[in-house]
Amino acid sequence: MDIKFINAFISGLLNVTGMLGLSDLKRSGLSKKERLEIDKDVNILLGMTGGMNGNIVLSMPEQTARNIASTMMGGMEIAVLDMMPKSALCELANMVAGNSVAGLDADSVSMSPPTLISGQNIVALVSLVETLVIDFTAAAGSVTMSIALEG
Amino acid sequence: MELNAQLAPFVKATIKNLKDMLGFEVNTGGMEPETDEFTSQGYTVLIGFTGGWKGRLILDMPRETAMKMASAMTGEPYSSAGDEEVLLSGAELGNIIGGNAITEINNSQPGLQIRLTPPSVFTGMGMTMFNARVNSSSLLIKTDVGPVKVNVAVEGAQ
Numbered sequence: 259m260d261i262k263f264i265n266a267f268i269s270g271l272l273n274v275t276g277m278l279g280l281s282d283l284k285r286s287g288l289s290k291k292e293r294l295e296i297d298k299d300v301n302i303l304l305g306m307t308g309g310m311n312g313n314i315v316l317s318m319p320e321q322t323a324r325n326i327a328s329t330m331m332g333g334m335e336i337a338v339l340d341m342m343p344k345s346a347l348c349e350l351a352n353m354v355a356g357n358s359v360a361g362l363d364a365d366s367v368s369m370s371p372p373t374l375i376s377g378q379n380i381v382a383l384v385s386l387v388e389t390l391v392i393d394f395t396a397a398a399g400s401v402t403m404s405i406a407l408e409g
Numbered sequence: 410m411e412l413n414a415q416l417a418p419f420v421k422a423t424i425k426n427l428k429d430m431l432g433f434e435v436n437t438g439g440m441e442p443e444t445d446e447f448t449s450q451g452y453t454v455l456i457g458f459t460g461g462w463k464g465r466l467i468l469d470m471p472r473e474t475a476m477k478m479a480s481a482m483t484g485e486p487y488s489s490a491g492d493e494e495v496l497l498s499g500a501e502l503g504n505i506i507g508g509n510a511i512t513e514i515n516n517s518q519p520g521l522q523i524r525l526t527p528p529s530v531f532t533g534m535g536m537t538m539f540n541a542r543v544n545s546s547s548l549l550i551k552t553d554v555g556p557v558k559v560n561v562a563v564e565g566a567q
Contacts, residue, residue, distance in 0.1 A: 305457030305465075305526020313457075313527055341445070345541040370457025370526050371543060371564055373465055377449070377536030381491035383500065384529040408527060 262362065264288070267314075267405055268392060270358025274350065279329050280396055287393035296382045296404065299323075300339070302351040303384065304372040309364035312407035313384050316351050320376070322399025323347060329398060339376065348372040354403070412440055413546055415563045419466055420548050422509035423559050426502070427552055431481045438549040445544055447560055449536035451475075452490050454503035456528045458511065461521030464543065464563035466507055468499070472532060474555030475499060481554070496530045503528040 268285055275283045298317035305313050318326070324336045327343030330350065336343050351372040359367045375382075385406030394401045412420060420437070427433045447467060452475035454468040470478070472490035479487055479498035487495050504525075511523045545562035 301531075303455065303457075303529055305459070307459045307524040307526055311527070313529060315529075341539075344446075344539045348539070348541040368459035368463075368524070370459050370465060371463055371540055371562075373455060373457070374539040375453075375455075375531055375536060376539070377531075377533040380531055380533035380536065381496075382529060382531045382533075383493070383496035385527050386497075386500075387527075406527070 263405065263407065264390060266361035267358045267390070267403065270361055271354045271394065271403055274353045274357050278350070280326060280398060283394050283396040283401070285392060286395040286400070289391045291389045291391055293383070293386050293389060296384065297380060298402065299376060299378065299380065300347070301375045301380070301382070302347055302372050303375060304351050304355050305370040306355070306359070306367050308366045308368045310359070310367050310407055312387070312405070314351070314355050315384055315404045316354065317402045317404065319399060322401060325398035326350070326401070344374050348374055412548065413566070415462065415464070415566050416440065416546050416548060416559065416561045418510040418513050419506065419561050420550070420559050422506045422513070423468065423550060423557065426506050426509065427550070427557070430505070431478065433481070433552040433554065436551040438551065441547045441549070443545045443547055443560065445540055445542065447538040447545060447547075449531070449538065450556070450558065451536070452499065452530075452532045453536065453538065454499040454528055454530050455538065456503050456507045457526035458507075458523050459526065460523040461518070462523050462563045464561065464566070465540070466503070466510070467538060467558070467560040468503055468506065469558040469560060471555055474552070474557065475532070477554035478502070490532045496532070499530040500528040503530075
């Protein structure tokens with residue numbers, strides 16, 4: 259994967275979370291995996307076609323998901339991860355992907371609508387291609403962004 | 410069986426491939442409307458699409474069915490739906506079914522230019538798939554190895 263993608267996606271996520279009031283989010287890790295597999299409770303997945311073909315996934319524990327949604331919704335307390343916080347998290351993924359792609363001069367990238375997958379003991383296989391895994395940490399908890407781009 | 414325009418090509422492709430490629434007997438039930446949250450039976454293949462229709466296809470089945478379906482494709486027995494080969498089989502099945510369906514859609518409605526994103530496969534307990542502001546519809550297909558649910562969500566569809 260091209261090095262230029264890494265910074266675009268890191269700053270994409272940081273720009274958006276900064277705008278939404280999660281300004282203490284810091285990058286805590288960067289790694290490369292042979293393939294994209296995830297094992298967290300809440301995953302927001304978004305596909306891309308066109309100038310870039312692949313998937314982006316934001317994964318986090320449920321508590322982190324509730325904390326982030328709460329911050330996005332003006333500090334409202336969130337006891338259950340229901341429709342409203344889930345919509346907020348989908349919108350977060352949409353904004354992060356949009357912002358990241360805008361930072362690249364990739365032409366005509368189309369994105370599929372985000373899908374939020376939640377449950378327990380999830381085992382997933384998202385992509386068979388080399389995947390960039392970026393970890394972020396904040397007081398709200400940890401978030402992992404995985405980017406798997408084909409060809 | 411009254412299918413909407415979005416679901417019909419995917420159902421047709423699923424039935425065709427389960428019959429012709431895997432040799433299963435299939436029976437279809439009726440169409441079921443879903444809300445913006447879809448509850449999984451345990452194993453889900455998800456493929457997004459972009460272009461004239463923005464949305465996603467879900468092929469959902471119990472874990473047992475997924476293992477048997479993978480066995481039908483590879484000839485190997487499996488003991489866990491999280492087995493890499495079971496996940497890969499689902500991704501491949503999703504690619505074939507999704508590919509067939511969008512080829513048909515794009516041929517009959519050339520302006521749409523729908524493209525598929527790479528498939529993802531999930532297995533877990535109490536899984537739900539949520540799409541903001543997008544309602545979906547499902548069709549349950551009964552096969553020799555268990556029920557397979559085809560679910561399609563397209564933004565702005567009725």
